[in-house]
Amino acid sequence: MVTTVLHRASTEARPALVGATPGELRLLVEGWGEPAYRARQIAHWIYQEFVFDPGAMHDLPASLRERLARETVILPLEAVLERSADGGLTHKALLRLGDGSLIEAVLMRYPGTARSRPRNTVCVSSQVGCAVGCPFCATGMLGLKRHLTAGEIVGQVLYFARRLREIEGDNARITNVVLMGEGEPLANFGNVWRAIELLHAPEAIGLGARRVTISTSGLAPRIRELATKPLQVGLAVSLHAPTDDLRDRLVPVNRKYRIASVIDACRAYVAATRRRISFEYAMIRDVNDSIAQARMVAQLLNGLLAHVNLIPLNRVPGSPFEPSPWSRILAFQRTIQEHGISCTIREERGSEIDGACGQLRAALAEDHLAPRASSGV
Numbered sequence: 262m263v264t265t266v267l268h269r270a271s272t273e274a275r276p277a278l279v280g281a282t283p284g285e286l287r288l289l290v291e292g293w294g295e296p297a298y299r300a301r302q303i304a305h306w307i308y309q310e311f312v313f314d315p316g317a318m319h320d321l322p323a324s325l326r327e328r329l330a331r332e333t334v335i336l337p338l339e340a341v342l343e344r345s346a347d348g349g350l351t352h353k354a355l356l357r358l359g360d361g362s363l364i365e366a367v368l369m370r371y372p373g374t375a376r377s378r379p380r381n382t383v384c385v386s387s388q389v390g391c392a393v394g395c396p397f398c399a400t401g402m403l404g405l406k407r408h409l410t411a412g413e414i415v416g417q418v419l420y421f422a423r424r425l426r427e428i429e430g431d432n433a434r435i436t437n438v439v440l441m442g443e444g445e446p447l448a449n450f451g452n453v454w455r456a457i458e459l460l461h462a463p464e465a466i467g468l469g470a471r472r473v474t475i476s477t478s479g480l481a482p483r484i485r486e487l488a489t490k491p492l493q494v495g496l497a498v499s500l501h502a503p504t505d506d507l508r509d510r511l512v513p514v515n516r517k518y519r520i521a522s523v524i525d526a527c528r529a530y531v532a533a534t535r536r537r538i539s540f541e542y543a544m545i546r547d548v549n550d551s552i553a554q555a556r557m558v559a560q561l562l563n564g565l566l567a568h569v570n571l572i573p574l575n576r577v578p579g580s581p582f583e584p585s586p587w588s589r590i591l592a593f594q595r596t597i598q599e600h601g602i603s604c605t606i607r608e609e610r611g612s613e614i615d616g617a618c619g620q621l622r623a624a625l626a627e628d629h630l631a632p633r634a635s636s637g638v
């Protein structure tokens with residue numbers, strides 16, 4: 262494990278350029294009496310070169326560079342701590358936002374093989390904390406502090422796009438984005454969608470919509486809304502339990518949106534998009550990991566274009582839940598597969614760096630860095 266402490270974060274209140282659409286950027290520079298092509302130059306620096314310091318945008322006139330530095334911030338976040346694991350393939354960053362809030366983001370690198378191209382996936386947060394309150398989740402224990410802006414969501418991707426260049430060189434690219442960090446993305450639908458459009462826009466990051474995946478605890482009406490959107494992103498649903506009784510406890514939003522209504526919304530999503538949905542299932546010892554429960558999961562998903570992704574539980578301090586033994590996870594997987602549903606076990610990444618989101622913050626609080634890094638939260 263390698264820990265790097267980066268520069269001190271600011272408490273910035275100036276507007277952020279990351280998060281502005283190409284049209285808004287143009288309006289800003291035109292409002293300053295500059296020609297429209299200056300906006301394209303700025304966007305190029307930010308989204309192609311990953312330069313976030315106006316002073317380094319050397320094809321802009323000095324007066325514009327100074328005005329950008331004085332009146333805007335480019336990237337609305339900065340790293341206060343970064344840890345790497347898995348031989349440098351996983352990098353996790355604790356990022357401080359303009360108001361001092363802390364969020365986490367993770368870069369997972371998958372080198373190419375004879376059969377596959379290299380992939381570089383960024384896992385981003387969508388909220389500070391989360392209101393859903395799943396009792397096995399470090400973020401759930403925090404409660405909701407606030408939604409992230411589109412710029413703060415896209416900013417996490419840009420932060421790691423630059424880090425990836427430093428690590429791998431100029432040709433390295435972020436290939437996938439998953440909204441599986443802190444927060445419930447569909448509870449912050451407007452900002453998340455704006456962020457997805459920016460990730461997709463050729464003038465910004467230019468990522469194919471299919472390379473973006475939203476993970477949700479199951480906000481059924483928002484899943485239906487997603488089905489109507491022109492950009493077809495991937496969908497992962499955190500199931501974690503096959504019965505309402507158990508899911509009420511593990512994913513409390515289930516009291517509002519019952520399993521049947523979530524599955525109905527998923528059917529609508531598949532009908533509209535023809536895309537397979539991934540159902541996430543954290544394996545919790547003696548709680549949701551029996552063969553009988555595996556059969557119920559398979560019955561629930563019967564006839565749906567579905568994949569099951571079993572997640573070995575990450576231990577969270579203060580939570581009573583224990584990970585299932587490996588033999589139980591394998592038996593659960595076999596049972597799902599015997600029912601004709603594809604089922605994989607998620608590769609554990611960064612478990613030595615407090616793998617589950619929300620945990621790096623907790624680790625930091627116990628660190629010698631705590632007084633500085635946790636101030637303002």
Ligand code: SAH
Nearest residue numbers: 398441444445476477478499541574575617
């Ligand atoms: N709020 C969204 C997305 C963020 S959580 C959601 O719940 O889907 C991403 C995934 O990590 C979810 O499936 C979540 O249930 C899972 N998760 C949270 N805490 C975990 C832990 N301690 N161990 C394993 N998976 C966990």
Ligand code: SF4
Nearest residue numbers: 391393395398401478
């Ligand atoms: Fe929120 Fe997802 Fe954590 Fe549940 S698992 S508390 S929905 S972030």
